[in-house]
Amino acid sequence: MTNREILASLEKASVIYRTESGEGRQVWSDVSMDIHQGEWIVVVGPNGSGKSTLASVLLGLSPLSDGQFVHKQNQHRLTRGVLQIPDAQFIGDTVQEELDYLPNGQNLSTEARKEWYIETLSAVGLTIPIERTLNTLSGGQKQLLNLAAALAAQPKILVLDEPTAMLDPAARNEVRQAVREAHKQGTTIVWITHRLEELADATRVVGFGEGRISFDGEPRAFFYGEGGELPVMTPCMELGFDPPFVVKTAIGLLQQGCQLDLLPLDMEELAKAVATLCP
Numbered sequence: 619m620t621n622r623e624i625l626a627s628l629e630k631a632s633v634i635y636r637t638e639s640g641e642g643r644q645v646w647s648d649v650s651m652d653i654h655q656g657e658w659i660v661v662v663g664p665n666g667s668g669k670s671t672l673a674s675v676l677l678g679l680s681p682l683s684d685g686q687f688v689h690k691q692n693q694h695r696l697t698r699g700v701l702q703i704p705d706a707q708f709i710g711d712t713v714q715e716e717l718d719y720l721p722n723g724q725n726l727s728t729e730a731r732k733e734w735y736i737e738t739l740s741a742v743g744l745t746i747p748i749e750r751t752l753n754t755l756s757g758g759q760k761q762l763l764n765l766a767a768a769l770a771a772q773p774k775i776l777v778l779d780e781p782t783a784m785l786d787p788a789a790r791n792e793v794r795q796a797v798r799e800a801h802k803q804g805t806t807i808v809w810i811t812h813r814l815e816e817l818a819d820a821t822r823v824v825g826f827g828e829g830r831i832s833f834d835g836e837p838r839a840f841f842y843g844e845g846g847e848l849p850v851m852t853p854c855m856e857l858g859f860d861p862p863f864v865v866k867t868a869i870g871l872l873q874q875g876c877q878l879d880l881l882p883l884d885m886e887e888l889a890k891a892v893a894t895l896c897p
């Protein structure tokens with residue numbers, strides 16, 4: 619797929635969660651994947667298929683029951699992220715305390731640190747006073763604060779578990795922009811989502827089905843299949859997802875016998891593909 623440096627690898631990894639009654643419940647089996655420097659991996663799959671377990675494993679929160687998680691770098695420096703339940707990640711009581719736990723601001727003068735708080739928060743579009751207590755923030759603000767802290771820690775791999783789930787369209791856009799910026803600076807992205815439009819930036823799609831990786835490849839192959847034939851059942855459909863409008867339109871055109879130079883992933887590409895059909 620790529621010859622870039624491997625930052626971390628899962629090798630035949632399994633996870634068993636213990637239920638309250640003490641029984642073991644296997645939720646992951648035989649999961650293998652390499653995460654390469656500079657990738658933007660979007661992880662999709664139905665509810666309960668094991669996507670959040672990937673976030674927990676990468677962030678060092680869920681131990682493996684079998685297999686290995688191999689990484690050269692200290693895990694704390696390697697991965698940072700945003701979990702689905704924002705409160706689970708807070709350490710401090712106020713916004714300021716939350717940011718003070720990060721090593722980055724600790725050696726700054728008082729003046730420079732004030733600037734740093736503002737910069738860190740504004741990277742995700744937050745303008746809240748740093749004195750605010752965390753329990754007075756909305757769910758979306760908490761999610762953004764966690765993202766701000768994760769970005770400020772400058773991890774090698776940024777792990778995002780449905781980071782836009784509680785956000786309005788403007789805040790979703792802020793998140794997308796902030797993550798794009800981090801990716802441009804070299805951060806590797808692992809983005810878990812149910813929103814297929816969030817595949818737009820992906821270099822690779824990993825699809826989970828029932829605790830196993832059922833697809834691992836490029837976004838175009840995810841949406842249109844790999845055979846180069848008229849798609850009937852694609853990896854996207856096999857995972858139970860309704861393809862986005864752009865993909866459905868392109869498949870409809872192919873079914874009508876149109877030859878498309880490019881299988882489009884977004885509206886701009888669809889417009890270009892349709893334009894080539896016009897005399």
Ligand SMILES: Nc1ncnc2c1ncn2[C@@H]1O[C@H](COP(=O)(O)OP(=O)(O)OP(=O)(O)O)[C@@H](O)[C@H]1O
Pocket residue numbers: 635636637643645663664665666667668669670671672
């Ligand atoms: N702490 C836990 N203890 C027991 N079972 C768990 C625990 N966390 C997750 N599970 C189970 O593991 C399976 C995979 O869960 P996971 O949260 O990884 O799925 P998911 O794909 O992220 O789901 P969703 O899209 O609903 O967030 C599910 O069946 C879930 O019920």
